[in-house]
Amino acid sequence: MTTTPAQALGALLLTCLLGLTAAQPSISLMGPTQRTTAGNLVAFNCTAGPFGSSDFYVTWLKDRDEHPASAQRLVTEDKAKYTVTSKVWVTLDRQDVWSEMTCEVTHRHLAEPLRKSMNLSQVLRVVPTLKITTKPSGMQIHVHQRVNLTCHVSHFYPSHLHLTWMENRHKVQTVESPPVTRNPDGTYSLEHTWQAEATLNGSEFACWVVQDEQPPVQANITLQAQAPSLGKGRSGHSYALKGPLQRSEPGSSIQLTFTSPGFPTGQVTVTWLKNNHRLLKSQTSVHSLGDSYNVTSSVLVPLQADDVPSLVLCHVKHRSTLVFQKTISxxxxxxGKDYLFVQTG
Structure with a gap:
């Protein structure tokens, strides 16, 4: 088959074009295949070529600042073609979300340097810091009050995570990809609130956060109600249980009185027992004083000649929670002349 001059010229041009294309040097940049936490070293590898000679130079930049690299390695290929590889080690920082690494290769036959960049956000993981706050605060929490527990998850990257609330080591809520806000440094933060009921016995709450398949990060808090306290601005619990200042003869009755201010609600029950039998001659009054309640309860206790070992129990509940209990001898x-009296505190 005879080839025409036009066909021969086309084949020659195609061969030259392929040769020129194949000879064009290129550059590649490889980083870690998995994310790494801030504070750790990671490696980046840059490869460029082929070149017709070995007079090239590799520069590494972190943002606009030159970064030292390990020695470059020269590879000689067939037909005097050269390829260069270079490695750099970088310590990741939490502030590196906006940073990038650039490999730049210059050669005398290149009109412009070859450049390849990689954002450090592709390889960076920033572990969050956690804390739990309460509203109202611990000193203002009353029994059965609903309290907002807020988990503050601060400065993490990337944005995806899931959050779990635990109460006494039991899962109560899990949130996949909760809403986040962006921080000026490129990291993310979020707040998530769980409402719980305060008790006198207290409960242990934990906020768990998991990024990808990493170990969880957690914060813990104990939510415990404060029993009624004495007046505004004073700490601790104040309960008073008083009897008469003088002794009485058998056959008479004495009055015992319980008083306590500062209850958050008026749902207070006072029960009086003598030797485990309920005393019926009692009277309890609850008075509102601003945002708290004062409680006074009195009982008449008949005295008998054989009451030397007898005990009277004062039992106080706020709603359904026991807040005070004391026994009086x-x-x-x-x-009386024939009794041995023992004073008890």
Whole structure:
């Protein structure tokens, strides 16, 4: 088959074009295949070529600043073609979300340097810091009050994570990809609130955060209600249980009185028992004082000659929670010639 001059010229041009294309040097940049936490070293590898001679130079930049690299390695290929590889080690920082690494290769036959960049956000993981706050604060929490627990998850990257609330080591809520806000340094933060009921016994709450398949990060808090306290601005619990100042003869009655201010609600029940039998001659009053309640309860206790070992129990509940319980020995209030009296505190 005879080839025409036009066909021969076309084949020659195609061969030259392929040769020129094949000879064009290129550059590639490889980084870690998995994310790494801030504070750790990671490696980047840059490869460029082929070149017709070995007079080239590799420069590494972190943002606009030159970064030292390990020695470059020269590879000689067939037909005097050269390829260069270079490695750099970088310590990741939490602030590197906006940073990038650039490999730049210059050669005398290149009109412009070859450049390849990689954002450090592709390889960086920033572990969040966690804390839990309460509203209202711990000193203002009353029994059965609903309290907002807020988990503050601060400065993490990337944005995807899931959050779990635990109560006494039992899962109560899991949130996949909760809404986040962007920080000026490129990291993310979020707040998530869980509402719980305060008790006198207290409960242990934990906020768990998991990024990808990493170990969880957690914060813990104990939510415990404060029992009624004495007045505004004073700490601790104040309960008073008083009896008469003088002893009485058998056959008479004495009055015992319980008082306590500062209850958050008026749902207070006072029960009086003598030797485990309920005393019926009692009276309880609850008075509102601004945002708190004062409680006074009195009972008449009949004294008998055999009451030396007898005990009276005062039992106080706020709603359904026991807040006060005390036993009084009646021998300290009996008067008579034939009794041995023992004073108790």
């Amino acid at each position: 009646l021998d300290q209030y009996l008067r």
